[in-house]
Amino acid sequence: MSNIFKHYLLLITILVFCAGCVNKRSSDNIYVRNENTLEKQPNLIFYLADDQDVYDYGCYGNEKVNTAAVDRLAKEGMLFTNAFTAQAICAPSRSQLFTGKYPLKNGCFANHTATRPNIKSITAQMKNLGYEVVLAGKSHVKPESVYQWDREWEPVPKKDVPRDYIPLDSIGAYFKTSKKPFCMFITSKYPHGKYFDVDNPNADDIKFYPFNEHKKNDNAYVKSKTGYYRSIEEDNTQIEGVLKLVDKYLDDNTLFIYSADHGVSGKFTVKDIGLKVPFVARWPKVIKPGTTSNQLIHYTDVLPTLMNIAGGKSIEDMDGNSFLPLLQGNDVEVNKYVYGVRTNQNILNSEVFPSRMIRDKRYKYIRNFNSLEVVEQNLTGKPNVDYFIKRGANTHKDEPHEELYDLQNDPFEQNNLAKNAELQGIKEQLKKDLFSWMKSQGDILDESLGNMPIITPKGKKGFKLDQDTPRRKIPDSIKNTLKKGDYIVIEHW
Structure with missing residues (x-):
């Protein structure tokens, strides 16, 4: 075997060994690969x-x-x-x-x-x-x-x-x-x-x-x-x-x-x-x-x-x-965009008042799905269910159905621009993208009115709407009146 061929084999062996070291995943020698660093x-x-x-x-x-x-x-x-x-x-x-x-x-x-x-x-x-x-x-x-x-x-x-x-x-x-x-x-x-x-x-x-x-x-x-x-x-x-x-x-x-x-x-x-x-x-x-x-x-x-x-x-x-x-x-x-979710149920102040949010660097759109403006369209015809839907809307009576904020000029969200004529195009685009995101997430809500689900945990855990919590009292006449079919059970809770 010639010396040149021996040197060639030695070089190949070194290269293979080095490659193995780079790919080695041991407890003290693991490497990150990204575009800029090794x-x-x-x-x-x-x-x-x-x-x-x-x-x-x-x-x-x-x-x-x-x-x-x-x-x-x-x-x-x-x-x-x-x-x-x-x-x-x-x-x-x-x-x-x-x-x-x-x-x-x-x-x-x-x-x-x-x-x-x-x-x-x-x-x-x-x-x-x-x-x-x-x-x-x-x-x-x-x-x-x-x-x-x-x-x-x-x-x-x-x-x-x-x-x-x-x-x-x-x-x-x-x-x-x-x-x-x-x-x-x-x-x-x-x-x-x-x-x-x-x-x-x-x-x-x-x-x-x-x-x-x-x-x-x-x-x-x-x-x-x-x-x-x-x-x-x-x-x-x-x-x-x-x-x-x-x-x-x-x-x-x-x-x-x-x-x-x-x-x-x-x-x-x-x-x-x-x-x-x-x-x-x-x-x-x-x-x-x-x-x-x-x-x-x-x-x-x-x-x-x-x-x-x-x-x-x-x-x-x-x-x-x-x-x-x-x-x-x-x-x-x-x-x-970044998105936000509000679920008021299963907390001490449990009420039916869900909200969703979409935000870019400048503008923010909020949809309050059970505001007083639309609560009548959310009612089911079941008195015991509608009691809680109305109660949620009245508890948050100062929050409108839609909110739009220019965060560049109003970072603390003091001036609702949802009815500003000049910003309707921005609002409609944000609204469209929000509902698309909600659908991709498998949300229990959608853009239609009249869809106001009540949620409850499986079994006895959590704060149920028709029961008292340390911060919220329910009239005796309405306690324990929600039955199967009145609410959505979240199985994995």
């Missing part, structure tokens, strides 16, 4: 606060609240100004993060309810890409068959504070000893009420906005709000603790995302004060510090993005899109 898989950390308005952060313009840890992340990474959830309520909001699907499609569109049992959630998707998937803190999602965390740590009690703490000791021990790439969701119980009890509350210590400035002289509101600010500060302390552990045990190839599941001031609504969320990302190896993105992103985009970063692709029936290009500095459109 990089070892990063660790992924997502910190989720609970019930905090996007307007209550220093980095989003509120100088009266202490969010130093989040402000630091914004300086060291990227701040998103147009990030949204589809539902301003805990379980439906979180289900989107974990499935890449809107609430109607994943099945969790009322609070305290379950994701459809046939869905492959983040636990299955990221495990398939070589990651260990961890939940540290509040869960609020089910069933266990869909969410099979590799490790899960409950919140831990702490003295002299109103809520349990995130499990910092377990998080630190895991960071120190982890041997493979991980995807960890750190889910805080703060600042969700019960809030701190603040002595001598002062309205001057609160930043007011058009949606709450009328409450400056409401002593109970001011006391609650100052307690809420104090709870935000307490969560800031927790975040600082996590960041110290990240800096101590993990390298620069760690993506850290901070968000809050929805705004408390707009809870249960489809207004931006409920659906617009804080969203900050730090990734020293990729994200340019101190940058801002104004592109529309959504909670359904999070799982496709994490899968993209891990070297995979999102599943075809997911609703979200990867925003990895934004993190890499490419200002591209991720979504033309």
Whole structure:
């Protein structure tokens, strides 16, 4: 055998070996492929606060609240100004993060309810890409068959504070000893009420906005709000603790995302004060510090993005899109529209008043399907059913059938332009696209009047319309009068 041929075989062997190394999927040497980089898989950390308005952060313009840890992340990474959830309520909001699907499609569109049992959630998707998937803190999602965390740590009690703490000791021990790439969701119980009890509350210590400035002289509101600010500060302390552990045990190839599941001031609504969320990302190896993105992103985009970063692709029936290009500095459109869902049933103030929303960067259209304007057309002729339909419309008597807002000039949605003659073309296009989306989601509502479904959970779980809740009383004559055929049973609840 000639020396040239020997050298040729040696070269081929080296090339084959190197190719095998690049494709190797071991516990400590897994690679991400995308258009711009070839990089070892990063660790992924997502910190989720609970019930905090996007307007209550220093980095989003509120100088009266202490969010130093989040402000630091914004300086060291990227701040998103147009990030949204589809539902301003805990379980439906979180289900989107974990499935890449809107609430109607994943099945969790009322609070305290379950994701459809046939869905492959983040636990299955990221495990398939070589990651260990961890939940540290509040869960609020089910069933266990869909969410099979590799490790899960409950919140831990702490003295002299109103809520349990995130499990910092377990998080630190895991960071120190982890041997493979991980995807960890750190889910805080703060600042969700019960809030701190603040002595001598002062309205001057609160930043007011058009949606709450009328409450400056409401002593109970001011006391609650100052307690809420104090709870935000307490969560800031927790975040600082996590960041110290990240800096101590993990390298620069760690993506850290901070968000809050929805705004408390707009809870249960489809207004931006409920659906617009804080969203900050730090990734020293990729994200340019101190940058801002104004592109529309959504909670359904999070799982496709994490899968993209891990070297995979999102599943075809997911609703979200990867925003990895934004993190890499490419200002591209991720979504033309984002959507919102309102389901007032199965909460303490349960009423029949569903809403849907569609929004682009500038304009927003809302359809309130059981407003007083149309309630007569929604009646069924069954007195016991119609009682609840009328009750829902009257409870929300100030909310019209249609709403249209120019968010560029009216970011707090104070001026309804639904009847503005010059904007009818925009309204009709948004309406058309909203109904098309609803159909694709398998919505229980459609554009026709006279379709006002009452929903109820299977079995005894949940808050049924014809029964009292701690916040809502039903007349004895109407209690327990809804029978099979009067409502839709949501089987997987």
